[in-house]
Amino acid sequence: MSFDTRLLLGDEAVAQGALDAGISGCYAYPGTPSTEIMEFIQRCPERRERPLHAQWSVNEKTAMEAGLGMSYAGRRALVCMKHVGLNVAADAFVNAAVTGTHGGLVVVAADDPSMHSSQNEQDSRFYAKFALLPCLEPGNQQEAYEMTVYGLALSEKLRLPVLLRLTTRLAHSRADVRPGPRRAPNELSMPDNERRFVLLPAIARRNYAALVARQPELLQAALADGFNAFRPGPNRALGILAAGPAVNYLHESFPRGICPHPVLKISQYPVPPELLRQLLDSCDQLLVLEDGMPLLEEFLNGPLGDPRIRGRLSGQLPRTGELTPDTVAAALGRPVRPSRPASELVMARPPRLCDGCPHIESYKALQEVLAGTPAARVFADIGCYTLGALPPFEAIHSCVDMGASISMAKGAADAGLHPAVAVIGDSTFTHSGMTSLLDAVCENTRMTVFILDNGTTGMTGGQESAAAGRLDSLVAGLGVPAAKIQVITPLPQQHAANVAALRQAIFNTDGLAVVIARRECIQTAKIHKK
Amino acid sequence: MKYDILLCGVGGQGILTIGHVVGEMARRAGWRVKQPEVHGMAQRGGAVEAHVRLSEAPVHSDLIPRGGADLIVAMEPLEALRHLPLLAPDGWVITATESVRNCAGYPESAALLAELDALPHKVLLPVADLARQAGSPRGANMVLLGALSTRLSFPEAAYGAAIRDLFGRKGDAVVQANLAAFAAGRAAAV
Ligand SMILES: Cc1ncc(C[n+]2csc(CCOP(=O)(O)OP(=O)(O)O)c2C)c(N)n1
Ligand code: SF4
Numbered sequence: 001m002s003f004d005t006r007l008l009l010g011d012e013a014v015a016q017g018a019l020d021a022g023i024s025g026c027y028a029y030p031g032t033p034s035t036e037i038m039e040f041i042q043r044c045p046e047r048r049e050r051p052l053h054a055q056w057s058v059n060e061k062t063a064m065e066a067g068l069g070m071s072y073a074g075r076r077a078l079v080c081m082k083h084v085g086l087n088v089a090a091d092a093f094v095n096a097a098v099t100g101t102h103g104g105l106v107v108v109a110a111d112d113p114s115m116h117s118s119q120n121e122q123d124s125r126f127y128a129k130f131a132l133l134p135c136l137e138p139g140n141q142q143e144a145y146e147m148t149v150y151g152l153a154l155s156e157k158l159r160l161p162v163l164l165r166l167t168t169r170l171a172h173s174r175a176d177v178r179p180g181p182r183r184a185p186n187e188l189s190m191p192d193n194e195r196r197f198v199l200l201p202a203i204a205r206r207n208y209a210a211l212v213a214r215q216p217e218l219l220q221a222a223l224a225d226g227f228n229a230f231r232p233g234p235n236r237a238l239g240i241l242a243a244g245p246a247v248n249y250l251h252e253s254f255p256r257g258i259c260p261h262p263v264l265k266i267s268q269y270p271v272p273p274e275l276l277r278q279l280l281d282s283c284d285q286l287l288v289l290e291d292g293m294p295l296l297e298e299f300l301n302g303p304l305g306d307p308r309i310r311g312r313l314s315g316q317l318p319r320t321g322e323l324t325p326d327t328v329a330a331a332l333g334r335p336v337r338p339s340r341p342a343s344e345l346v347m348a349r350p351p352r353l354c355d356g357c358p359h360i361e362s363y364k365a366l367q368e369v370l371a372g373t374p375a376a377r378v379f380a381d382i383g384c385y386t387l388g389a390l391p392p393f394e395a396i397h398s399c400v401d402m403g404a405s406i407s408m409a410k411g412a413a414d415a416g417l418h419p420a421v422a423v424i425g426d427s428t429f430t431h432s433g434m435t436s437l438l439d440a441v442c443e444n445t446r447m448t449v450f451i452l453d454n455g456t457t458g459m460t461g462g463q464e465s466a467a468a469g470r471l472d473s474l475v476a477g478l479g480v481p482a483a484k485i486q487v488i489t490p491l492p493q494q495h496a497a498n499v500a501a502l503r504q505a506i507f508n509t510d511g512l513a514v515v516i517a518r519r520e521c522i523q524t525a526k527i528h529k530k
Numbered sequence: 531m532k533y534d535i536l537l538c539g540v541g542g543q544g545i546l547t548i549g550h551v552v553g554e555m556a557r558r559a560g561w562r563v564k565q566p567e568v569h570g571m572a573q574r575g576g577a578v579e580a581h582v583r584l585s586e587a588p589v590h591s592d593l594i595p596r597g598g599a600d601l602i603v604a605m606e607p608l609e610a611l612r613h614l615p616l617l618a619p620d621g622w623v624i625t626a627t628e629s630v631r632n633c634a635g636y637p638e639s640a641a642l643l644a645e646l647d648a649l650p651h652k653v654l655l656p657v658a659d660l661a662r663q664a665g666s667p668r669g670a671n672m673v674l675l676g677a678l679s680t681r682l683s684f685p686e687a688a689y690g691a692a693i694r695d696l697f698g699r700k701g702d703a704v705v706q707a708n709l710a711a712f713a714a715g716r717a718a719a720v
Contacts, residue, residue: 342612
C-alpha cells in the first residue's frame with residue numbers, strides 16, 4: 001500500500017484531483033488556507049506535458065471570471081480562494097449559477113474556523129445555498145482528492161459550477177492519499193446555447209427559473225452519488241449528524257473508532273430530506289457536528305426550535321471556533337482522559353515582522369512624522385504590515401478587508417479627519433486598492449496613500465505580485481499627478497529622507513498624495529540570491 | 531502500534547521538516563499518517579506546531595486529543611511547556627534547551643528548565659551546540675530528529691533514506707551535514 005500512496009495536504013489532494021480530472025487551468029489569488037492548491041499545480045510535472053494555466057490572478061473575482069471563461073470554452077477549470085475571497089468573487093459566483101457552465105468548473109473556498117489567519121469565520125456552505133449550487137465538503141484528504149474529481153464531473157453533468165468547501169484543518173493536514181486514473185482534458189468547444197451567458201433580464205429570468213426547477217437533480221445527486229451515508233447503530237438514544245471532517249472527531253471519540261449511535265455523514269449539499277428523516281426516525285435526540293457556522297443545526301431546528309436537536313446553538317458545543325476532538329468528545333459525554341494542566345510560565349508568542357523587513361523602516365518613519373499629531377489616523381490593510389498593529393509599533397488604527405485602507409481613509413477625510421493616512425501593500429493595492437485610489441483621485445481627496453512595495457505577496461509566502469515592475473505607472477495611470485508621487489527606500493540610512501518625504505505628503509500637500517516605499521521583502525530576497 | 535507526536539517550536543526553526551521526514555518514513559513502512567501543520571501568519575516568528583499521527587490502523591482525527599500525545603518534541607523549551615496538556619500521563623518530552631526570547635515577559639531559563647526537568651520522562655538537549663559540534667550548524671532540527679528516533683521503532687537506515695531524499699536536491703554536502711546532525715542527536719539521547 002505504501003508505494004501507490006503519497007503524503008498530501010488536503011489542499012494538495014484537491015490539486016492532484018483536479019490535475020487527474022483533466023483541468024486545463026487553475027485560477028486563484030493566494031489566501032491561507034487555500035494557497036497550497038495553486039502552488040502544487042505550479043510545481044506539478046503535468047505542466048511540462050500539456051498546456052495548463054497556473055498563474056495567480058489579481059484577485060478572486062478575476063479568478064472566478066477567468067475560470068468561468070475557460071469553462072465557457074469547453075475546458076475544465078479549478079478556481080481557488082480563501083473564504084473571504086468568495087466575498088470578493090461573489091458577484092461572479094452567484095451569476096455563474098444563472099448562466100451555468102460548459103466545461104467542468106469547481107470553485108474551492110477554504111474556510112478558517114477559529115480564524116487562525118483570517119478576519120472572520122464565515123461559512124462558505126451558505127454561499128452555495130444562496131446561489132442554489134451543489135456544495136461538496138470532503139471529510140478527509142482521500143475524499144478531497146476524490147470529490148474534486150467527482151465535482152468536475154458533476155459540474156459537467158449539471159452544467160453548473162460546484163463549490164468545494166475546505167476548512168483549515170483538512171487543507172493543512174497531510175495524509176496518505178491514493179490517486180486514481182487520469183482523465184484527458186477537454187478540447188475547445190462552444191456551449192450548446194450561447195445565449196444563456198447573456199444575462200439580460202429576459203434571459204436571466206428564464207435561466208433562473210430553470211435553476212430553481214433543477215434543484216431536485218442536485219438533491220438526487222446528493223442522495224445517490226455515495227458521499228452522504230446513513231449508518232444505523234444500536235444506541236438510539238442519540239443520533240449523530242456529522243458534516244465533512246467532523247466525522248473524524250466522532251470516530252476518534254470511541255475505542256477502535258466504533259460509534260454505537262446511528263450516524264448520518266454529510267459531505268454533499270443540498271442535504272436530501274429523506275436522509276435527515278431516516279436519521280431523525282432512528283434516534284431520540286440528535287447531535288449536529290459541523291465545522292464553521294451552525295448551518296445544518298439551524299436548518300433542523302427550524303424557526304421555532306426543536307428540543308431534540310443538540311449542537312452549537314444548544315450549548316453542547318462552543319458556538320464559535322473550530323471543532324476539536326476534545327469538544328466533540330465532551331459533547332458526546334465521553335470520559336475525559338487524564339492530562340496535565342497548562343504550565344503557568346507559558347505566554348503568547350505572536351508573529352512579528354522579520355528582522356530587516358522593509359515595513360519596519362516604513363513604520364519608523366511614519367511614527368516619527370505623526371508623533372506630535374494625536375488626531376492622525378492610519379487606516380491600514382491586510383498583509384505582513386498589519387503586524388504594525390502590535391508592539392513595538394502600534395502604528396495602525398484599522399485592518400478590515402483588502403483595499404479598505406484607501407477607501408476608509410477617503411471616507412474619514414470626507415468627514416473632516418486630518419491627517420488621514422492609508423497604508424497598503426503592493427499586492428493588496430492591485431487586488432482591491434486601485435479602484436479605491438481612483439475614487440480619491442476623482443475628488444482629489446486630502447489624504448495620503450502610503451504603498452509598501454516589497455515586490456511580493458509576503459503574508460501568504462511570497463507569491464509574485466501583480467504590481468511588480470509597474471506600480472508607479474499604475475498609480476500614475478489612475479490619474480495621480482507625477483508631482484504628488486514620491487518613491488522612498490525604507491532603509492535605516494534613509495530614515496531622515498523618508499521622514500521628510502512623508503511629512504511633505506501628509507502635511508504640505510493639498511489633496512491626494514502618494515508615497516511608495518520600495519524595498520524587497522527579506523524572505524523573497526533570500527530566495528532570489530540563491 | 532501508533533505514535534502521536536506533537537512537534538513544536540518557533541516559526542523558522544525547521545519543525546515542519548522533522549514532520550516530513552517522520553511522516554514519509556511511516557508512509558513507506560505502510561503505516562497510515564495524518565499530519566496537520568501550522569502554515570501562514572504564525573510562521574512569521576510565532577509559535578508553530580504540527581501534530582504527527584502515525585498508526586498501523588486508520589487514523590481518525592487529524593488533531594491529537596488532550597492527554598493523547600505519546601511524545602512532545604520541541605525546538606524551544608517554552609513551546610514544549612505550551613503543549614503539556616496534550617501529553618499522555620506516561621508520554622515523553624524531548625526538547626531543545628535553547629530559548630528564543632522574542633516575546634514580552636519571557637520567563638527565566640532556570641524556571642523553565644526546572645519545570646521540564648520535573649517531568650517523569652524527558653530528554654533535554656542543547657541541540658544548537660550539538661549541531662555545531664557535528665559540523666552542521668543549521669541542522670539543529672536534525673539533532674532533535676535523532677533524539678526522537680530513539681523513541682520510535684523505525685530502523686535507523688530508514689531515517690537516513692528519508693533525509694537523503696529530502697535534502698538530495700541540495701547536494702551531497704548538505705545531506706552529509708544533516709546525517710551527522712541526526713547521528714549526534716541519536717547518540718546524545720540514548
Ligand atoms: C479577500 C482576501 N483575499 C486574500 C487574503 C489573504 N491575504 C492576506 S494578506 C495578503 C497579501 C498581502 O500582500 P501585500 O499587500 O503585498 O503585503 P505583504 O504581506 O507583502 O506585506 C493576502 C493574499 C485576504 N485576507 N482577503
Ligand atoms: S515575509 Fe517579507 S514582508 Fe513579511 S515580515 Fe518578513 S520580510 Fe517583511
